[in-house]
Amino acid sequence: MEPSLFNGISSTDITVGVILGLLAFLALTCVVSGFFTVAQNERAVKTSFGRAERVGSATTLDDPIAQHLTVEERDRYTYPQVRVIPPGGPYFKWPWEKVYKVSVATETLNMAYDPADPRANQGGTLLEAVTKDQLNTGLTGQIRFHVSERNLYAFLFGIKFPIAHVMGYFVSLLRERIANFEAPSGEKLLEASDTSTVAGISINDLRKNLSSLNDRMVEECRCSEARYGISLDASLITAIDPPMEVESALAAINTAHNEVSSDISRAQAAADQKITQSKRAVEIETLNAQAEVEPLRLLAGELSALKQKGGAKALEAYVRNVRLGLFAKAGRTVLEVK
Numbered sequence: 001m002e003p004s005l006f007n008g009i010s011s012t013d014i015t016v017g018v019i020l021g022l023l024a025f026l027a028l029t030c031v032v033s034g035f036f037t038v039a040q041n042e043r044a045v046k047t048s049f050g051r052a053e054r055v056g057s058a059t060t061l062d063d064p065i066a067q068h069l070t071v072e073e074r075d076r077y078t079y080p081q082v083r084v085i086p087p088g089g090p091y092f093k094w095p096w097e098k099v100y101k102v103s104v105a106t107e108t109l110n111m112a113y114d115p116a117d118p119r120a121n122q123g124g125t126l127l128e129a130v131t132k133d134q135l136n137t138g139l140t141g142q143i144r145f146h147v148s149e150r151n152l153y154a155f156l157f158g159i160k161f162p163i164a165h166v167m168g169y170f171v172s173l174l175r176e177r178i179a180n181f182e183a184p185s186g187e188k189l190l191e192a193s194d195t196s197t198v199a200g201i202s203i204n205d206l207r208k209n210l211s212s213l214n215d216r217m218v219e220e221c222r223c224s225e226a227r228y229g230i231s232l233d234a235s236l237i238t239a240i241d242p243p244m245e246v247e248s249a250l251a252a253i254n255t256a257h258n259e260v261s262s263d264i265s266r267a268q269a270a271a272d273q274k275i276t277q278s279k280r281a282v283e284i285e286t287l288n289a290q291a292e293v294e295p296l297r298l299l300a301g302e303l304s305a306l307k308q309k310g311g312a313k314a315l316e317a318y319v320r321n322v323r324l325g326l327f328a329k330a331g332r333t334v335l336e337v338k
Contacts, residue, residue, distance in 0.1 A: 033095075034092050034093050034094065034095070035089070035090040035091065035092055036089060036090065036092075036093065036099055037088070037089030037090050037091070038085055038086065038088060038091070038101065039087060039101075040087045041087075041103055041104060041105040042087060042101050042102060042103055042104065043084050043085065043086065043087075043101070043102055043104050043147075043149050043152060044084070044085035044091075044099050044100060044101045044102070045082050045083070045085065045099070045100045045102075046083070046085060046097055046098070046099050046100075047097065047098050047099075047100070048094075048096060048097050049096055050098075052080075052082045052083075052157065053082055054080050054082060054083070055080075055081040055083055057080075058081040059079060059080055059081060060077065060078060060079045060081065060150075060151055060153075060154070060226055061074060061078055063081070063150055063151070063226075065150055065151065065226045066226050068222040068223040068225075068226060069227070070223075073223065073226075073227065077158075077226055077227045079151060079153040079154045079158050079229075080153055081150075082153050084149055084152060100156050102147050102152060102155065102156065104146055104147050104148075104149055105146065106144055106145070106146045106233060107144070107145060107146065108142050108143070108144050109142060109143055109145070109163075109167070110124055110125065110140075110141075110142055111127055111139065111140075111142060111143050111167075111170065111171070111174070111235075111237070112124050112127040112139070112140070113167065114164075114167065115164040116161070116164050125140070126138045126139070126140060127139040127140070127171065129174065129175045129178040129179070130175070130178070130179055131181070131203060132179055132180060132181065135203055136242065137178070137203060137241065137242050138239075138240075138241050139237060139240055140237075140238055140239045140241075141235070141236045141238045141239070142236045142238075143167075143170060143232060143234070143236065144232075144234040144236065145230050145232050145233055146230070146231055147229060147230055147231075148225045148229050148230060148231045150225070151225060151226060151229040152229060154226075154228055154229035155228065155229030155230065158228075158229065159228055159229070162228045162229060162230055163230070165227075165228050166224055166232070169221070169227075169228070170217070170221055170224075170232070170235075173220050173221065174217060174235075174237075177213065177216065177220070178206065181205065181206055182205065203242055206240050207240055210237055210238075210240070213235075213237060214234070214235045214236060214237055215235075217235035217237075218232060218233075218234060218235050221235070303318070
């Protein structure tokens with residue numbers, strides 16, 4: 001009979017050895033898996049038994065990002081501020097703790113992309129909206145955003161699908177803005193140097209004011225940082241196009257308007273030229289009249305001075321001398337006989 005491998009070892013020793021080995025394995029596993037690092041473009045939040053580490057009793061209402069919320073929204077979107085783990089490491093966590101890492105790098109998405117249904121909006125390529133004059137338009141462009149380090153609780157735990165919420169919020173604001181858009185007050189859309197658009201047609205107003213529309217969208221979406229933990233950096237609407245059947249009619253309207261504007265410009269140029277010529281003619285005639293009147297004024301001044309110095313006889317002598325000069329130049333003289 002072969003000798004037993006465990007001869008001389010009691011069952012108690014075996015049990016103790018198994019327990020010690022298991023404890024050593026668990027300790028080694030905890031130590032190895034307990035260390036973690038955070039990349040340069042990441043931020044991390046650690047939870048203990050499912051609860052994120054708070055920063056005292058501070059909330060998002062204590063942060064300047066809350067100034068863009070309305071009074072009603074302040075009651076709905078109040079999140080605790082959590083301790084954010086910056087890039088670096090290694091950091092340590094216990095087995096009952098969990099680390100959530102989030103990329104804070106700026107990302108770009110097509111504004112027609114629907115995270116809940118990628119097939120929507122023609123496969124995420126064209127976003128439709130209706131203008132104030134009931135014209136169905138197609139919008140193309142992108143939005144640029146990043147996860148807000150100042151409100152990671154909302155992004156990680158407050159909302160189930162933050163990207164979907166932000167995209168839906170942005171699209172609803174954009175469609176409302178398109179439906180009620182009007183050119184900025186005081187802006188002259190029709191100028192002599194720009195006759196490419198027609199005033200009063202919403203699609204033309206939108207195309208001409210794309211920059212102000214983008215700026216307005218960014219301004220209205222500033223509250224998304226406090227609501228969803230995502231900050232909208234830029235709205236880049238690149239094109240607004242009506243359906244093909246409307247585009248041809250709109251092109252005809254613009255062409256007719258351009259022709260009318262061209263005729264008006266030519267008429268204004270001709271009128272301006274005539275006005276300029278008339279002003280020059282008036283100036284020339286005024287100068288001629290002044291040239292004729294000035295010698296008479298000088299002569300009258302000289303006669304007045306002569307009368308003051310020599311009296312009435314001096315004036316008669318001057319007149320006689322003038323007559324003699326005229327007689328010398330005349331070929332025939334007619335004298336009145338009394």
